[in-house]
Amino acid sequence: MNQSRNVIRYINAAHVIDHMFMLIFPAAVLGMTQAFALDYAALIGLSLGGFIAFGACSLPAGWLGDHWSRRRMMLVFFFGIGASAIVTGLSNSPTMLVIGLTLIGIFAAIYHPVGTAMLVAYAQNRGREIGINGMWGNLGVAFSALITGLLVAQFGWRSAFLIPGAVAIVLGIGFALQVREEPIPKRPHTALKGASGQRISMVMVFGVLALATATGGVVFNATTMTYPKLFQERLHDLFASPQTLGVVVSLAYAFGAVAQLSIGQLLHRVSLKWPFVVLTLFQAPLLYAMAYVDGWAVIALGAAFMFVVFGQVTVNDSMVANFVAPQWQSRVFALRYCLSFGASATAIPLISYVEPRHGFVGLYLILAGFGALTFLAAVVFPRTPSEAAVGQTA
Numbered sequence: 001m002n003q004s005r006n007v008i009r010y011i012n013a014a015h016v017i018d019h020m021f022m023l024i025f026p027a028a029v030l031g032m033t034q035a036f037a038l039d040y041a042a043l044i045g046l047s048l049g050g051f052i053a054f055g056a057c058s059l060p061a062g063w064l065g066d067h068w069s070r071r072r073m074m075l076v077f078f079f080g081i082g083a084s085a086i087v088t089g090l091s092n093s094p095t096m097l098v099i100g101l102t103l104i105g106i107f108a109a110i111y112h113p114v115g116t117a118m119l120v121a122y123a124q125n126r127g128r129e130i131g132i133n134g135m136w137g138n139l140g141v142a143f144s145a146l147i148t149g150l151l152v153a154q155f156g157w158r159s160a161f162l163i164p165g166a167v168a169i170v171l172g173i174g175f176a177l178q179v180r181e182e183p184i185p186k187r188p189h190t191a192l193k194g195a196s197g198q199r200i201s202m203v204m205v206f207g208v209l210a211l212a213t214a215t216g217g218v219v220f221n222a223t224t225m226t227y228p229k230l231f232q233e234r235l236h237d238l239f240a241s242p243q244t245l246g247v248v249v250s251l252a253y254a255f256g257a258v259a260q261l262s263i264g265q266l267l268h269r270v271s272l273k274w275p276f277v278v279l280t281l282f283q284a285p286l287l288y289a290m291a292y293v294d295g296w297a298v299i300a301l302g303a304a305f306m307f308v309v310f311g312q313v314t315v316n317d318s319m320v321a322n323f324v325a326p327q328w329q330s331r332v333f334a335l336r337y338c339l340s341f342g343a344s345a346t347a348i349p350l351i352s353y354v355e356p357r358h359g360f361v362g363l364y365l366i367l368a369g370f371g372a373l374t375f376l377a378a379v380v381f382p383r384t385p386s387e388a389a390v391g392q393t394a
Helices: 004-031 040-045 048-056 058-067 070-089 094-108 111-122 126-155 159-178 202-234 242-267 273-281 283-290 296-323 326-345 347-380
Strands: none
Touching (some): 004 094, 004 126, 004 159, 004 202, 048 058, 048 326, 058 070, 058 111, 111 126, 111 326, 126 202, 126 296, 202 296, 202 326, 273 296, 283 347, 326 347
């Protein structure tokens, strides 16, 4: 029988890889324009297929996780995403680059429906483990800027894909040797009721989740994709070198880890509604302010925004964990992430169209509108008792 902690360690490592690999390109692209004779907007557009695949392939991945094997799907994830990164690093034309980035998206799509369901199945305190797992995913986002900046500066842009690809394959070998195939652990599932005991409309819950997932997906992807370029423009006089810029961007991303650890602990003790409302309340104002500020204020506001947006991801995952029976969770997580990453793919043409014409001011004002819609979804979400109150921990 697998030890829960050992399985969760590999799931957390996979979350680092998943987010890091999807964001290597936006960080590396700043050093690739000469190699491919394309400008920033044109190169960013080449990643569209990968982000479409990241969303669309979540559905078959979740179905295969429930009907075939979650362990085997995670093996496909580790080896597939590692090999795809190596293919991308060997690209010598825009066409090959598109193929490599799309393959990364296909295999990256496996993690969230399969890995998150596997995590929930083995977790004893779901809120805490989802928060910790989210922290590792956040560090993957941070590492994408930090490690990519260092590798590009020292060894060239190809190394930013080749070296992480090899690491993913090594982790896959470890997972194959240390995690055995076994039935999904069974755990009791209690349908949640409202704080006053009334029955909660599942249509309302999943309607709110769908809206927040779609709008949040666009905002999340657009900001994480553009932070390296935004910081480069707004902080050029302060941080000129790519290594230093990568460190600064990574610190802003890493600030979201604080949110996911604290929100994960909080969700065990309070209703999902209140963290949801508070976190989304600040999104539109922060995005509006980031449209105009320069200098050190970009770092402060960028870090604050990462706090609220990553905290919201933890809340949304907890909705699925609390409202959906275990045997359905891979498929529901697949639907959630298909919608999230499918919507987030629209951020690519949005950036390519708006940024050359209206700059980051226009782009971030549009994103502030999406943030306001996310807040409206949080306001109508029903108030539920805490996880601890309904006795859903072991």
